[in-house]
Amino acid sequence: MTDISADILALTTTFKMAALTTIILLLLGTPLAWYLAKWQSKWKVIFEAVVALPLVLPPTVLGFYLLLAFSPGSLPGQLWQSATGSQLAFSFSAIVIGSVLYSLPFVVQPLQKAFEQLGDHHLEAAAMLGAGPIDRFFSIVLPLTKASFITATALGFAHTVGEFGVVLMIGGNIPGETRVLSIALFDHVEAFNYANAHILSAGLLIASLLLLSMVYLLGNNVNKTQQNLAKS
Amino acid sequence: MPRLLKNTLQKTLTLAIIWLALQASHVYANEPILLQERPLRIAVAANFAPALKVLLADLPNNTNIDYQIISAATGTLYQQIKHGAPFDLFLSADSTRPALLEQAGLIIENSRKSYAYGQIALWSATQPLTSLSILNNYSGNLAIANPDTAPYGKAAKQALTYLSLWSEQKTKLVTGINISQTFQQVRSQAVPLGFVAYSQLKMNQYQGLLIPEQFYQPIEQQLVIVKTSKQVAIAQKLSDFILQTNSQATLQQLGYLPVKTEND
Amino acid sequence: MSTLSNSTNTSSDSPSYSEQLAISDNPHATSLALAFKLAFNSFVISVEQEIHLSAVTGVYGDSGSGKSTLLRIIAGLEQQAVGKISLNGKSLQDSAKKQYIKAEKRQIGLVFQDSRLFPHLSVYQNLAYGAKRQKNSQLSIEKVLTLTKLKSLQHQNVTQLSGGEKQRVSIARALLAEPKLLLLDEPFSALDKSTKSQMLTILKDIQQQLNLPMLYVSHSLSELQYIADQLIVVSAGKISTVNPIHQAIHQLNNAEETSPKTSLSLTVAEHLPDYGLTRLSLPIAQDKTASIYLPLLEQTITPSLLGQKLPCMIYARDISISITKPEHSSIVNHLPATIIEIQYGKTNALVTLKSGEQQFFAQISLWSKKRLALTIQSTVYIQFKANAVHSYHYTESPKNA
Numbered sequence: 001m002t003d004i005s006a007d008i009l010a011l012t013t014t015f016k017m018a019a020l021t022t023i024i025l026l027l028l029g030t031p032l033a034w035y036l037a038k039w040q041s042k043w044k045v046i047f048e049a050v051v052a053l054p055l056v057l058p059p060t061v062l063g064f065y066l067l068l069a070f071s072p073g074s075l076p077g078q079l080w081q082s083a084t085g086s087q088l089a090f091s092f093s094a095i096v097i098g099s100v101l102y103s104l105p106f107v108v109q110p111l112q113k114a115f116e117q118l119g120d121h122h123l124e125a126a127a128m129l130g131a132g133p134i135d136r137f138f139s140i141v142l143p144l145t146k147a148s149f150i151t152a153t154a155l156g157f158a159h160t161v162g163e164f165g166v167v168l169m170i171g172g173n174i175p176g177e178t179r180v181l182s183i184a185l186f187d188h189v190e191a192f193n194y195a196n197a198h199i200l201s202a203g204l205l206i207a208s209l210l211l212l213s214m215v216y217l218l219g220n221n222v223n224k225t226q227q228n229l230a231k232s
Numbered sequence: 233m234p235r236l237l238k239n240t241l242q243k244t245l246t247l248a249i250i251w252l253a254l255q256a257s258h259v260y261a262n263e264p265i266l267l268q269e270r271p272l273r274i275a276v277a278a279n280f281a282p283a284l285k286v287l288l289a290d291l292p293n294n295t296n297i298d299y300q301i302i303s304a305a306t307g308t309l310y311q312q313i314k315h316g317a318p319f320d321l322f323l324s325a326d327s328t329r330p331a332l333l334e335q336a337g338l339i340i341e342n343s344r345k346s347y348a349y350g351q352i353a354l355w356s357a358t359q360p361l362t363s364l365s366i367l368n369n370y371s372g373n374l375a376i377a378n379p380d381t382a383p384y385g386k387a388a389k390q391a392l393t394y395l396s397l398w399s400e401q402k403t404k405l406v407t408g409i410n411i412s413q414t415f416q417q418v419r420s421q422a423v424p425l426g427f428v429a430y431s432q433l434k435m436n437q438y439q440g441l442l443i444p445e446q447f448y449q450p451i452e453q454q455l456v457i458v459k460t461s462k463q464v465a466i467a468q469k470l471s472d473f474i475l476q477t478n479s480q481a482t483l484q485q486l487g488y489l490p491v492k493t494e495n496d
Numbered sequence: 497m498s499t500l501s502n503s504t505n506t507s508s509d510s511p512s513y514s515e516q517l518a519i520s521d522n523p524h525a526t527s528l529a530l531a532f533k534l535a536f537n538s539f540v541i542s543v544e545q546e547i548h549l550s551a552v553t554g555v556y557g558d559s560g561s562g563k564s565t566l567l568r569i570i571a572g573l574e575q576q577a578v579g580k581i582s583l584n585g586k587s588l589q590d591s592a593k594k595q596y597i598k599a600e601k602r603q604i605g606l607v608f609q610d611s612r613l614f615p616h617l618s619v620y621q622n623l624a625y626g627a628k629r630q631k632n633s634q635l636s637i638e639k640v641l642t643l644t645k646l647k648s649l650q651h652q653n654v655t656q657l658s659g660g661e662k663q664r665v666s667i668a669r670a671l672l673a674e675p676k677l678l679l680l681d682e683p684f685s686a687l688d689k690s691t692k693s694q695m696l697t698i699l700k701d702i703q704q705q706l707n708l709p710m711l712y713v714s715h716s717l718s719e720l721q722y723i724a725d726q727l728i729v730v731s732a733g734k735i736s737t738v739n740p741i742h743q744a745i746h747q748l749n750n751a752e753e754t755s756p757k758t759s760l761s762l763t764v765a766e767h768l769p770d771y772g773l774t775r776l777s778l779p780i781a782q783d784k785t786a787s788i789y790l791p792l793l794e795q796t797i798t799p800s801l802l803g804q805k806l807p808c809m810i811y812a813r814d815i816s817i818s819i820t821k822p823e824h825s826s827i828v829n830h831l832p833a834t835i836i837e838i839q840y841g842k843t844n845a846l847v848t849l850k851s852g853e854q855q856f857f858a859q860i861s862l863w864s865k866k867r868l869a870l871t872i873q874s875t876v877y878i879q880f881k882a883n884a885v886h887s888y889h890y891t892e893s894p895k896n897a
Contacts, residue, residue: 064311067311067312067315068315070315071314071315071316072315072316073315073316077316087316087318089312089315089316089317090312090316090317090318121608121610121612122612122614124573124599124606124608124612125606125608125612125613125614126600126614126625127572127573127598127599127600128571128573128599128600128604128605128606128670128673129600129605129625129626129629129669129670129673130600130601130626130629130630130673131600131625131629132598132600135629139625140614143616144614144615144616168304168308169308169311169312172275172302172312172317172318172319173302173303173304174273174300174302174318175300175302179302187278187281187303189412189416190278190279190281190282190303190412191281191282191285191303192282192432192435192436
């Protein structure tokens with residue numbers, strides 16, 4: 001396999017991993033952020049700290065513990081094996097689960113902040129007009145916190161693309177399955193393929209720069225509209 | 233934002249999400265096929281990966297072996313194999329981890345073989361070195377790999393001790409987590425002088441001072457065939473290939489000391 | 497004591513169980529039965545009362561008295577409240593039976609003090625929000641736009657509206673959810689006086705057209721006097737019995753925190769543009785009416801006002817007493833009256849008088865009281881300027897017309 005086709009394979013794997021991770025994070029992170037924003041309890045800080053833990057823990061350490069958890073000898077690993085018929089550690093699923101944990105604060109925190117700022121005022125007004133909880137989320141919360149959803153999506157995606165330690169540990173660097181861009185890049189540097197490393201780095205940087213700029217442009221526009229709205 | 237642009241963006245985003253979800257399900261659908269007829273997976277210590285690629289380029293065409301090279305730190309690969317990593321062949325940068333795997337019963341019996349000996353060299357990217365005597369009144373920082381965890385660092389420490397310079401130099405050491413980091417530090421001129429792998433210099437056509445064999449214990453590198461491998465025969469074939477005379481000669485050119493085999 | 501209000505019959509005793517049953521059986525009765533308790537850190541609101549809802553029931557109280565919380569509990573926004581609430585015999589909450597109908601299912605509307613319009617929606621979309629979630633709607637958005645005079649604003653962004661416009665949208669939005677009861681929590685307190693009176697007039701008109709019972713919370717008695725026909729007073733988490741508006745306000749005359757006033761409803765008799773006055777008639781005996789004048793209400797804008805009852809208020813400090821008939825005075829309003837009670841304060845006396853069946857309150861200095869030798873049962877004349885007669889009725893100034 002040539003280096004270029006191997007890099008393209010790593011690129012598509014990365015993109016699939018980051019996209020799937022981001023979707024799962026939005027699905028899981030939104031209710032979690034909502035719960036944290038609305039929950040009034042002294043125990044809340046503990047949950048907030050748990051969500052923030054991936055920021056503190058070195059990724060390789062997080063990866064090591066996940067490796068222990070995902071291995072065929074551990075309970076979660078066995079449960080997965082009996083449920084899906086295939087091993088969890090060193091699979092694409094494993095790096096997606098790892099990335100979800102690793103990028104969790106990047107999605108939950110902006111959403112939680114947005115939900116806290118949104119407050120209950122508009123939700124109460126919507127309830128008085130006959131809108132139930134789900135209805136209120138889609139008709140009021142989502143449009144009013146759009147900017148934060150965009151930020152959360154961008155951060156979750158970007159952070160997942162850039163992750164290295166967790167994926168290296170639990171993925172096993174298997175081409176086409178768990179070998180992602182950051183690891184491919186590392187391999188090139190290790191193997192003194194600096195030319196390949198430069199091309200890959202430059203490509204990754206430019207693509208990320210474009211993607212993030214687009215997202216922030218979108219976010220800024222939404223923000224401006226919302227600021228205008230908030231002036232009322 | 234104009235309403236039209238907003239709608240277009242929303243639609244694009246929705247389509248993108250659907251496409252991604254489909255792609256993701258595609259990955260899952262492909263999974264069993266990958267597991268059935270997958271290439272031989274060679275897990276290799278990161279610093280030996282370049283040499284392995286050179287070796288495997290000489291693999292006769294008729295062997296027709298389909299393989300994947302997976303490189304990481306020896307310690308990482310060891311942990312992964314312990315926890316069920318689907319590798320077939322493991323080329324370690326040391327002899328300790330293969331021995332531990334053997335004790336744990338995680339390798340095919342009698343598959344543990346030494347395949348090369350690493351050598352260390354003193355190197356500077358700022359000035360050509362002529363003699364080890366430069367270390368005698370050297371007051372700058374000295375780069376070595378972590379002597380407690382990296383085999384090349386351990387060798388560097390032994391060499392310094394042999395030269396009775398360890399106690400003098402140990403306060404000025406810049407310690408890399410592995411030999412790759414040490415090589416980068418010296419190469420970038422961040423550290424003026426350091427002990428690197430001789431193979432690193434050879435691969436990149438740099439000139440350094442090879443440290444004499446007797447100054448340190450040989451850095452013995454071993455390979456094993458992983459117990460869970462379903463392609464033991466092919467793995468054995470590759471192991472034999474690496475140990476054969478021609479391959480060992482190539483390794484010598486790449487800065488390693490060859491192993492002596494009875495077959496020669 | 498007679499009342500001049502046309503409100504429904506009220507009972508001052510707590511309703512018995514059988515009375516509740518009787519109300520539940522009558523589909524036309526509009527009643528709100530409350531029996532609940534809610535404790536905050538240091539504040540307890542505890543209410544047990546059945547309210548027979550009239551057109552607009554005013555809820556009066558100081559800030560912090562718990563009147564907003566009362567509305568929120570009825571609306572279903574305070575889930576910690578424990579007890580029973582039912583509207584028109586239909587139970588909304590019964591903690592003993594673990595029953596709690598959520599706010600969105602109660603068919604109660606709430607207009608907040610801070611309009612709480614949805615900033616991402618236009619005026620029309622805000623109105624449609626409530627209408628869309630209504631299964632069998634009777635009201636059309638078009639009709640409500642007309643009622644609330646919002647037609648020209650319907651495509652505007654709600655963030656660009658003035659305070660009065662926002663509250664109109666807020667009311668319109670609540671109406672379109674077609675509630676069985678509309679709660680209003682100080683809806684106009686942030687508005688200037690002229691806008692406020694305009695809003696009150698619009699609201700009164702809406703109430704009459706839709707026949708929708710309302711509970712209107714305010715800390716302004718004059719506002720409540722104009723809009724409400726009966727009043728509940730909330731104080732320290734407890735509520736008073738429901739009384740007709742004028743009677744309730746007169747009862748509050750004895751409370752220190754409000755300035756004493758006469759509250760009455762008068763029929764608009766004629767407009768006298770040449771003199772800048774509008775004449776109102778007050779029945780003082782069976783076949784006799786007296787006239788009370790106030791500054792001209794613009795009849796070109798509200799021609800239908802003739803013959804209508806107009807709530808008015810005269811502060812006790814603006815009414816003076818004369819022993820003789822004051823014929824040579826610029827003060828236009830004077831009526832014969834009999835003193836029925838005199839209460840002494842530190843610096844002045846509050847005199848209660850009756851002209852026919854109508855009570856008046858006059859505040860005079862202790863010196864005047866002594867000089868005029870006023871006693872109970874003495875017949876005197878009360879007098880007050882046209883300007884002293886206050887009504888919240890909105891009169892559009894010609895330049896805006």
